[in-house]
Amino acid sequence: MDLVSRITDHFQASADLKFQTADLLAQPIAQAIDLMVSALTNGNKILACGNGGSAADCQHFAAELVGRFERERPELPALALTTDSSILTAIANDYDYNAIFAKQVRGLGQPGDVLLAISTSGNSANVIAAIQAAQERGLGIVALTGKQGGKIAGLLQEADVHICVPHERTARIQEVHLLTIHCLCDGIDACLLGDQ
Numbered sequence: 001m002d003l004v005s006r007i008t009d010h011f012q013a014s015a016d017l018k019f020q021t022a023d024l025l026a027q028p029i030a031q032a033i034d035l036m037v038s039a040l041t042n043g044n045k046i047l048a049c050g051n052g053g054s055a056a057d058c059q060h061f062a063a064e065l066v067g068r069f070e071r072e073r074p075e076l077p078a079l080a081l082t083t084d085s086s087i088l089t090a091i092a093n094d095y096d097y098n099a100i101f102a103k104q105v106r107g108l109g110q111p112g113d114v115l116l117a118i119s120t121s122g123n124s125a126n127v128i129a130a131i132q133a134a135q136e137r138g139l140g141i142v143a144l145t146g147k148q149g150g151k152i153a154g155l156l157q158e159a160d161v162h163i164c165v166p167h168e169r170t171a172r173i174q175e176v177h178l179l180t181i182h183c184l185c186d187g188i189d190a191c192l193l194g195d196q
C-alpha cells in the first residue's frame, strides 16, 4: 500500500472539487451572507444543526460568530443545536432522535432568525424536521448539502438558500462545506466591518 500516494490523491481531489465548484457556489454563498447579515442587523440570531462531521461544522461556525473569525468585532448571536447533551438525550429518549433539532428550533427560534441546516446527503431526518419546524416558525433557511441535495432540495422555498456541493463522497462534500463556512464568516465580517 502506498500511503503517500493515497494522501496526495486526497489533496488533489479536494483541491479539484474546490476549483470546480467556486463559480457554482459563489452566488448562493453570497445570498446566504445577505440573509444572515439581514437577520443579525435586525437583532436576530443564527441556529445551526447537523450530524457527525456536520455537527462539528455547526460548532465551528457558531464559535467563529460568537467569538471571532479573523477580525475583532462585537460578538454575534449564533448557537449550535448539537452541543447540549441534556437537551439532546432528553428529546432523543423521550420523543425520537429525529426530533432533537426540531424541538430546539421551536423552543429557541424566533421569526427572522436563520437556521443553518447541514447535511451532506440532504436526507438526515432530524435535519429535515428542523427545516420544517423553521419554516413553520418563520425562520430563514440556509441549507448546506451535497450530492443532488436529497430530500432537503425539495423542501426549500423561494426565500431559502441552497448551497449544494455536487459530489458523491461525504468527505469531499464536508471539505467544501468547511470552506463555505469560512466564506460565510468572512462575508459577514466584510458586510458589518467593511472590506479589508
Ligand SMILES: O=C(CO)[C@@H](O)[C@H](O)[C@H](O)[C@H](O)COP(=O)(O)O
Pocket (backbone or CB within 6 Å): 051, 052, 053, 054, 118, 119, 120, 121, 122, 123, 124, 127, 170, 171, 174
Ligand atoms: O464526518 C463524517 C463522515 O466524513 C460522518 O460523521 C458523517 O457526518 C455522519 O455519518 C453523518 O451522520 C452523515 O449525515 P448527513 O451528512 O448525510 O446528514
Ligand SMILES: [Zn+2]
Pocket (backbone or CB within 6 Å): 053, 171, 174
Ligand atoms: Zn468527516
